[in-house]
Amino acid sequence: MAVSIGILIFPDVQQLDVTGPFEVFASWPEAKVLLIWKTLDPVASTTGLRLQPTSTFETCGQIDVLCVPGGRGMNPLLVDEQVLDFLRRQAVGARYVTSVCTGALVLGAAGLLKGKRATTHWAFHDLLAAFGAVPEEGRIVRDGALMTGGGVTAGIDFALALVAELAGRAGAEEIQLALEYAPAPPFQAGSPRTAPEPVLAAVLERMAPLRAERRKLVEIAVKRLASG
Structure with missing residues (x-):
């Protein structure tokens, strides 16, 4: 029997958060x-x-693997009860609940990170604790049936790790080889720890408005969870 893997998509989703894992799966x-x-x-x-969505909340049925990506458009999802209720319902029967990048914050808003180790994009990592998560740095963080990936490109790593869980390491390695996934970036600017200071400063400045908006929505989401 096929393993059903459901990836949430939404307006203004970060496409590589979706298409990276999708290609692997x-x-x-x-x-x-x-x-x-x-x-x-x-x-x-x-x-x-x-x-193009292939299923709706009503037609997808119970899925085995729930995956929530991130991107600018996840901000409204933090207070979207239709989305959050769908995630809660699916999480009850799913074998794995997963996220890529800031999709972890949506899981948090649904109340699915409390007491769990999790990661997300480095620029928003500190927001995880507001949902009761235990923030942990890493491309992939696993806590039981919860698996979270870091920012954007980490979705490929996460997907390969999950396929290894489901199909065995050899199967995952065959997919990795077929995709020629052997990262060798031309620059060492892919982490705030290795990026040149001017580059880090420029990215933080550009992200500041999004971060401010996201922080306010996280506060609202946390209050809703507390009152629920």
């Missing part, structure tokens, strides 16, 4: 990968790539 013959949203209308990613 879809390369595993035993997987049935669903792109899930409220409707079947196409959604545009943060960078304009249009994604």
Whole structure:
């Protein structure tokens, strides 16, 4: 029987958060990968790539692996009860609950991170604790049935690790080889620990408005969880 993997998509999702894991999962013959949203209308990613949902909240059924990506568009999801209720319901029966990048914050808003070790994009890592999570740095952080990936490109690493859990290491390695996933970046600026100071400062300045908006929404989400 196929393993159903449901990836949440939404307007302004970070497309690589979706397409990186999707490519890995879809390369595993035993997987049935669903792109899930409220409707079947196409959604545009943060960078304009249009994604076509294949299932809705009502039609997807119980899925084995729940995956929540991040991106600018996850901000409204922090207070979207329709989305949060869907995640809570799916988490009850899912074998794995997972996220990529700031999708972890949406899991937190759904109350699914309390007491759990988790990671997210480095620029928003400190927001995890507000949801009762135990923040841990890493490309992949596993805590029982919860698996969270770091920022954007970590989604590929996370997906390979999850396929290894489900299909065995050899199967995951075959997918990695077929995709020629052997990262060798031309610069060492992919982490705040290794990026040049001017580069880090420029990225932080550019992200400041998004971070401020996200922090306010996290505060609202935390209050809602406390009152619920």
